[in-house]
Amino acid sequence: MxxxxxxxxxxxxxxxxxxxxxxxxxxxxxxxxxxxxxxxxxxxxxxxxxxxxxxxxxxxxxxxxxxxxxxxxxxxxxxxxxxxxxxxGWRTSWKQKSISVFAAIVLFSGILYWILDPEQPGITRWMVQWIPVSLEEQLGEMALTQLFPNRQTCSTPKGDRALETLMLSLIPRDDPYRYQIEIIRSPQVNALAFPGGKLVLFSGLLESLPSAESLAGILAHEIQHVRLQHGTQNLMRQLAFSGMVKLMASDSGAFLEQMLEGAKTLAILNYSRSFETEADLGAAELLKQQGFSQDFLVQAFRSFENNEAVLDSAVPQYFSTHPDLTERIKILENQNRSLESSGTGKILNPQSWKELKNICANVNSP
Ligand SMILES: [Zn+2]
Structure with a gap:
């Protein structure tokens, strides 16, 4: 028996x-x-x-x-x-147990989320500094692939070299991130910074910029989003938030699955007003620290101010969710006045800037 x-x-x-x-x-x-x-x-x-x-x-x-x-x-x-x-049977009961531990952690961060004003991101800032760069890189890679699986990037030997020179001159020696930038052929006047150092620049933005200096200003801003871990902080908030909602709906079975699903959305890159201001001010400081004029970003903003086509464009914009342009320029200029006199470093020679600006010119339409 x-x-x-x-x-x-x-x-x-x-x-x-x-x-x-x-x-x-x-x-x-x-x-x-x-x-x-x-x-x-x-x-x-x-x-x-x-x-x-x-x-x-x-x-x-x-x-x-x-x-x-x-x-x-x-x-x-x-x-x-x-x-x-x-x-x-058996496995479900243990899985549920580990999910409830996870849920408790998420619930806890969810409560913190509610207590703290999202415009004052103290706790997530503190938390994300413990997240290893390698994990941020994976998150960024995942988000990039998810958003643009079939992206068509522009590349020419001379254009690539110009972009590399520009990026290298902007990144401090001790920066923990390995930045990689892709230029995507698209009319969008936009740039995106992913957790871990991946940057995306749309040709619509590149082509509307008047100078290499203004591009340096924009890229310094995107670099600061990475350094200040804005995307990673958004992800944490989002996880905390969706965790709360899922718990309130007490749908514990699909909990984990739905949460990971939720983590992939574009919302990670949707930066708050305070994040934008922080990246603007940080960009000016970074430019100065690297030996350039702190006014490069202001120069980019001013060029948009005078460009109706850019401002009226219907595609998702660099500025759509942000403090309005005039306000941004005012805040930035206020800070820049208090910084000591500007650096005088040159970004690119005119020929290299031309090569870079036209990097998508020979790419066929998708
Ligand atoms: Zn930004």
Whole structure:
């Protein structure tokens, strides 16, 4: 006779239990009652629950009131584990346990999210500094692939060299990120900074800029989004927020799945007003620190101010979600006045700037 264990059976209607012997079968369990009856429970008809690490295993079947079989013998637990029972059973109960720990963490950060004004991102800033650069790189890569799976990037030997020269002159020696920039052929007047150092510049923006200096201003701004971990902070907030919503909906089964799904959205790159201001001011400081004029970003903004086509464009914009342009220029100029006199470094020679600006000229339309 195959191995069997003592168990208590509750029919769910009366508080009394009956003593049974339980036997594991390939496709379920067999219950042998003392009066000679027996019952076959198929795997898919019951779930396996264990409330404590070494507590009794309970098998639950049916809707309320549920039938329950309680098996106190630890031997039964280890045999279940060896058999790797799946589906509605064994694994689910453990998965649920780890999800609830995760949920507790997310709930906690969710509460912090609600307490703290999203415009004053103190706690997420503190939290993201512990996230390794390599993880941010993976997140950024994931988001980039998700958003632009079939992107057409522009590249020419001379244009690439000019872009590299420009990027290298903007990045401080001790910067922990490895920046990679892609120019995507698109009429969008926009640039994006992903967690971990990936930058995207749309040809629509590149071609509307009047000078290499103004491009340097824009790129310094995007670099600061990376250095200040704005995307990663948004991701944390988003996870905390979606975690809260999912918990309130108490949909624990699909919890993890939906949360990871939610993490992939464009919202990671949708920076708040305070993040934008911070990146603007940081860009001016970075430019100065690297030996250039702190006014390069102002120069870019001024050129947009005079460019109706850019401002009226219907595609998602560099400025659409941001403080309005005039306000941004005012804040930036206020700070820049208080910085000491500007650096005088040259960004690119006119020929290199021309090569870079026309980098998409020979790419065929997608
Ligand atoms: Zn920005």
């Amino acid at each position: 195959p191995q069997s264990w003592d168990a208590k059976y509750f029919d769910g209607k009366s508080p009394q239990s009956m003593l049974v012997r339980i036997q594991l079968l390939p496709k379920g369990v067999m219950l042998h009652f003392m009066d000679g009856r027996s019952q076959h429970w198929k795997h898919e008809s019951f779930s396996i629950v264990r409330d404590r690490e070494s507590g009794p295993i309970r098998l639950l079947r049916g809707d309320f009131p549920q039938e329950t079989v309680e098996i106190p013998d630890q031997g039964f637990a280890s045999v279940l584990e060896q058999k790797g029972l799946s589906g509605k």
